[in-house]
Amino acid sequence: YNFGFYWESHVGFEALWNRAGRKGFIADFLKALIKLGAAGIKARLKMEQAFQGHLERAYDLFKGLESNHSSVAGFFVSDLLKYTDNLKEKVSYYMDLVSSGSNILFPPLIPKEES
Secondary structure (H helix, E strand, C coil): CCCCCHHHHHHHHHHHHHHCCCCCHHHHHHHHHHHHHHHHHHHHCCCHHHHHHHHHHHHHHHHHHHCCCCEECCEEHHHHHHHHHHHHHCHHHHHHHHHCCCCCCCCCCCCCCCC
């Protein structure tokens, strides 16, 4: 995901989601990550409504985790909500990027560690 491999991340997260039984908070976390990958795919295909829809669903899934979990798999849910909200606020920016021929890359989900 961090390097723009949205399809591959979608497939990988989906395999983990299936393995997690598709139910429960880990499955919801993975499904939200699936939706972020799908959003990247739809953005590249210039499908703005689908792009927005996947971001909304990812946000809703992360929001659902927030009431019972402050973190999941090393991620703070509040950070995931901010990250997704930031993407939602910049839909036009990403649509302009892809229209200009740029191979859009969202900001990294896992930031580079400072040394």
